[in-house]
Amino acid sequence: MKGNRWLSVILLCAVMLLIQSLNAQKMQHPGINQNAADLAEMKHKVLSGQEPWKTAFNQLKAMTDAPFVAKPFAHVLRGPYGRPNIGGNELSASAEMAYNCALVWYITSDRKYARKAIAILNAWSPVLWDFDYNDAKLLAAWTGHALCNAAELLKYTNAGWEPKDIDAFQHMLMTAYYPLLRYYFPEANGNWDGAIIHSIMAIAVFTDNRPMFENAVDHFLHGPVNGSVFKYIYPNGQCQESPRDQGHVQLGLGEFAGAAQVAYTQGVDLFSIGNNRLGMGFEYTAGFLLGHTQQCYCVISERAKNLGGNYEYVYRHYKAMGVELPFVKTAADAVRPKAARNVLTAVRQLNGKIITQSKPHRQYxxxxxxxxxxxxxxxxxxxxxxxxxxxxxxxxxxxxxxxxxxxxxxxxxxxxxxxxxxxxxxxxxxxxxxxxxxxxxxxxxxxxxxxxxxxxxxxxxxxxxxxxxxxxxxxxxxxxxxxxxxxxxxxxxxxxxxxxxxxxxxxxxxxxxxxxxxxxxxxxxxxxxxxxxxxxxxxxxxxxxxxxxxxxxxxxxxxxxxxxxxxxxxxxxxxxIALEHCRQALLARCEVARNGYYGILISESKDILVRQNLIEGNDRSGALIAFLYKGSDGVIMDSNLIHYNGGYGVESYAAKNSRYVKNIYEGNGKGAQQEKISDEKTVLMH
Missing domain, CATH: 2.160.20.10 (Single-stranded right-handed beta-helix, Pectin lyase-like)
Structure with a gap:
C-alpha cells in the first residue's frame, strides 16, 4: 500500500508538471492574423506584382499616406447608436490606421510607416484608462484585435519600438482592455462575444498568455446564451441575428472568423469544427444576400443587404481545405476590389507544419x-x-x-x-x-x-x-x-x-x-x-x-x-427534452441544441431509446441520465452525434441495464473524457 501511495504521488507530480509546461508554452510570434511565413508570402506576392494583392496594397498604402494624428482620451464613452460618443471614433480610427501602417511598413521596409504606427500606439498607451456606456465592451472588442495586430508586427519586425513603450502598450491592454472584456457578454447579440473572443485571443498572443488564449477558445466552443459559435450559427447555417439585419450578421460572422483566424495561426483549428460550421454560416448568409431563398426558423431580415468585406479569408481558407462554398466565392469576388487589407491578411502559407487538415464531412x-x-x-x-x-x-x-x-x-x-x-x-x-x-x-x-x-x-x-x-x-x-x-x-x-x-x-x-x-x-x-x-x-x-x-x-x-x-x-x-418517470419512449432524429441546462434530461424512467439525434451546444452535458431514488432502467443511447456541449457528451448515474453505443463525440467539456458513466447512486446537487 505504501508503494502504491508513492507511485500515486509521482504520477500526480508528473501530471502537474505537464499541465504547468502546457500553461507555460509560449505563443508563436508573429502570430495573430498571420505568422512569419504567411507575412513573407504576402510580401512576395505584393512586391512581385501579383494580383489581387498588388492592387490591394496600393489601396492600403493610399489610406496610410493620408495625414493622421492620434487624439487619445483617458475615458472612452460610446452609447447605443453612438450617443454619446466621446473618443470612440478616434480610438477606432487609430486602431485601423495603426494596423494599416504596420502592414505597409512590413511590406515596404519604409520606416516612416513604422514610426506612424508606433506614434499612434504610444499616444494611446499612457492615456487610456477605461471605457464606459452601453457599447463599452463592443468598442473595446472592435479595436483590441486591430491594435494588437499592429503591435505584434512592430514588435517582431525590428521596427524600432522601444521596450518601455511596448511595456506601456501591454499595460494598457491588461488594465484597460482585458478587465472589461474578460467576463464576455453572452447576454447581448452574438456579434458581441464574437468580437470579444477575437480581441482576447489577440491580447493573449501579444502578452504570451496561454491560459487566456485557451479560455477564449473554450468560450468560442462552449459559451452560454449567444456566446459560442454553436449558439450563433445553427446547423442549417442560419445565424442568431438573421432576423435582425444582415449587417449585424456579417459583423458577427466576421468576428468569429477573425477569432478562428488567430487560433489557426496558433495551431488550433476552429474552422472545421461542427461540420465546417463557420463556413456554413457564411455560405447561408452570402446566398441570401445574393438572392437565394434560405430556409429560416424566423422571418429573415431584408435590412442591410449589402455584402460586407469579411469573405476573402474565409473563401481562401476553405478552398485550401477542399471545402467548396460557391456563394462565399461569389461574395469574395464581388467585394475584393474594395477589400484592401482583408485581401492581404488572407494570405496563408498552408504547407506550414502547424496547419491541420480539415475534419471529414458529417451528415446531421x-x-x-x-x-x-x-x-x-x-x-x-x-x-x-x-x-x-x-x-x-x-x-x-x-x-x-x-x-x-x-x-x-x-x-x-x-x-x-x-x-x-x-x-x-x-x-x-x-x-x-x-x-x-x-x-x-x-x-x-x-x-x-x-x-x-x-x-x-x-x-x-x-x-x-x-x-x-x-x-x-x-x-x-x-x-x-x-x-x-x-x-x-x-x-x-x-x-x-x-x-x-x-x-x-x-x-x-x-x-x-x-x-x-x-x-x-x-x-x-x-x-x-x-x-x-x-x-x-x-x-x-x-x-x-x-x-x-x-x-x-x-x-x-x-x-x-x-x-x-x-x-x-x-x-x-x-x-x-426532459423525461421524468416515463416508460417506453423513443427520441429519434431530433436536433437538441443550445439549451441552457442539459440537452436531454432523463430521470427515474425505463426503456428509453435515444437514437440518431444531433445533440450540440448545450450548456451542460449533452444528455444526463440522473439518479434520484431508484434510478433509470434500460436507457439506450445509440448512434447520436454529440458534440461541443459544455459538460460531458453523456453523463449517467446508476442507470441499470443501459447502453451507450455508436455515439460520435467531439469537443464536449474541457477535457478528453467524453462520457461519464457511473454505477454510483449519485444525486447531483446542482
Whole structure:
C-alpha cells in the first residue's frame, strides 16, 4: 500500500508538471492574423506584382499616406447608436490606421510607416484608462484585435519600438482592455462575444498568455446564451441575428472568423469544427444576400443587404481545405476590389507544419424542416369547422368535440381571451406558420392550451404556432424580447392527469411552440404521446418554480412516447427534452441544441431509446441520465452525434441495464473524457 501511495504521488507530480509546461508554452510570434511565413508570402506576392494583392496594397498604402494624428482620451464613452460618443471614433480610427501602417511598413521596409504606427500606439498607451456606456465592451472588442495586430508586427519586425513603450502598450491592454472584456457578454447579440473572443485571443498572443488564449477558445466552443459559435450559427447555417439585419450578421460572422483566424495561426483549428460550421454560416448568409431563398426558423431580415468585406479569408481558407462554398466565392469576388487589407491578411502559407487538415464531412441526423409550415397542407374535408381571426376557437373545438372533427385555424393571429380548454376527440389544424394562437396577456392566465377533462383522449394539434411571448411582433432585434429576460410568466401546451394512463392518444405534429417562460409543452400522465416534426424553441425560463425545472418539452409519468424529427432548442434555463418517470419512449432524429441546462434530461424512467439525434451546444452535458431514488432502467443511447456541449457528451448515474453505443463525440467539456458513466447512486446537487 505504501508503494502504491508513492507511485500515486509521482504520477500526480508528473501530471502537474505537464499541465504547468502546457500553461507555460509560449505563443508563436508573429502570430495573430498571420505568422512569419504567411507575412513573407504576402510580401512576395505584393512586391512581385501579383494580383489581387498588388492592387490591394496600393489601396492600403493610399489610406496610410493620408495625414493622421492620434487624439487619445483617458475615458472612452460610446452609447447605443453612438450617443454619446466621446473618443470612440478616434480610438477606432487609430486602431485601423495603426494596423494599416504596420502592414505597409512590413511590406515596404519604409520606416516612416513604422514610426506612424508606433506614434499612434504610444499616444494611446499612457492615456487610456477605461471605457464606459452601453457599447463599452463592443468598442473595446472592435479595436483590441486591430491594435494588437499592429503591435505584434512592430514588435517582431525590428521596427524600432522601444521596450518601455511596448511595456506601456501591454499595460494598457491588461488594465484597460482585458478587465472589461474578460467576463464576455453572452447576454447581448452574438456579434458581441464574437468580437470579444477575437480581441482576447489577440491580447493573449501579444502578452504570451496561454491560459487566456485557451479560455477564449473554450468560450468560442462552449459559451452560454449567444456566446459560442454553436449558439450563433445553427446547423442549417442560419445565424442568431438573421432576423435582425444582415449587417449585424456579417459583423458577427466576421468576428468569429477573425477569432478562428488567430487560433489557426496558433495551431488550433476552429474552422472545421461542427461540420465546417463557420463556413456554413457564411455560405447561408452570402446566398441570401445574393438572392437565394434560405430556409429560416424566423422571418429573415431584408435590412442591410449589402455584402460586407469579411469573405476573402474565409473563401481562401476553405478552398485550401477542399471545402467548396460557391456563394462565399461569389461574395469574395464581388467585394475584393474594395477589400484592401482583408485581401492581404488572407494570405496563408498552408504547407506550414502547424496547419491541420480539415475534419471529414458529417451528415446531421435531422435533415427535414421542423415546425409549422414544414408540410404541404392537404385539402380539408367539407365538414371541417373553420375559424377566422376574431372568431371563438373555444366554441369551435367544443362543437367538434367527441366526433373526431377538425377545427381549421385560418391564417392570422387568433387572440385567445382565456386559456383554450381542449376536449376529447378533436383535431386542431392550422395553415402553417401564419396560423398563430396567442393567449391575451390581459387574460391573467398563464397557459395557452390545457386539457378540459382529466381523461382527455384522441386529440391532435397540427401545423400552427403557439406564441408564448407577450407580443406577436418579435421586433427587429431578436435578443430584445427573448424569454430568458423573464419579464412574464407564460406556458404553452399543458396537459395533466392525476394518474398514469389517465390521458391517451395525444398527437402534436408540425407545430411551433416558442417563447414560453414556463414549459413549452408539458404532458403528465398520458399513454401514446407522439411529437412529430415540431419546433419547440426558447421555452423554459427562470420563472417560478425556478430555473432548470421547465423545459421545451417535459413529459412526466407518460408511456408509449415517440418524439421524432423535431427541434428542441434554445431553452434559456431548461433542457430540450426532459423525461421524468416515463416508460417506453423513443427520441429519434431530433436536433437538441443550445439549451441552457442539459440537452436531454432523463430521470427515474425505463426503456428509453435515444437514437440518431444531433445533440450540440448545450450548456451542460449533452444528455444526463440522473439518479434520484431508484434510478433509470434500460436507457439506450445509440448512434447520436454529440458534440461541443459544455459538460460531458453523456453523463449517467446508476442507470441499470443501459447502453451507450455508436455515439460520435467531439469537443464536449474541457477535457478528453467524453462520457461519464457511473454505477454510483449519485444525486447531483446542482
Amino acid at each position: 441526423p435531422l435533415q427535414s424542416v421542423a415546425g409549422a409550415g414544414a408540410i404541404q397542407q392537404k385539402p380539408y374535408p367539407a365538414a371541417v369547422i373553420s375559424v377566422l381571426p376574431g372568431q371563438s376557437v373555444q366554441e369551435a373545438v367544443d362543437k367538434a368535440a367527441g366526433s373526431g372533427g377538425q377545427v381549421l385555424i385560418k391564417a392570422g393571429v387568433h387572440t385567445l381571451p382565456a386559456t383554450l380548454r381542449l376536449p376529447s376527440g378533436v383535431q386542431i389544424v392550422g395553415e402553417g406558420i401564419a396560423s398563430i394562437l396567442f393567449l391575451d396577456p390581459a387574460s391573467g392566465a398563464r397557459d395557452a392550451i390545457v386539457n378540459n377533462e382529466e381523461a382527455m383522449h384522441d386529440v391532435a394539434i397540427k401545423n400552427l404556432v403557439i406564441e408564448g411571448s407577450v407580443s406577436v411582433d418579435p421586433g427587429t432585434d431578436p435578443n430584445s424580447n427573448r424569454s430568458f429576460k423573464g419579464r412574464y410568466n407564460r406556458g404553452g401546451i399543458i396537459f395533466r392527469s392525476s394518474k398514469e394512463g389517465g390521458m391517451r392518444n395525444i398527437m402534436l405534429e408540425n407545430i411551433t411552440v416558442r417563447n414560453c417562460t414556463f414549459n413549452g409543452v408539458l404532458i403528465s400522465g398520458a399513454d401514446s404521446v407522439t411529437v412529430s416534426g415540431c419546433d419547440l424553441s426558447e421555452n423554459g425560463g427562470n420563472v417560478i418554480p425556478g430555473p432548470s425545472l421547465q423545459h421545451n418539452l417535459l413529459l412526466t409519468h407518460c408511456r408509449k412516447i415517440k418524439v421524432e424529427h423535431s427541434r428542441l432548442v434554445t431553452s434559456p434555463y431548461g433542457s430540450g
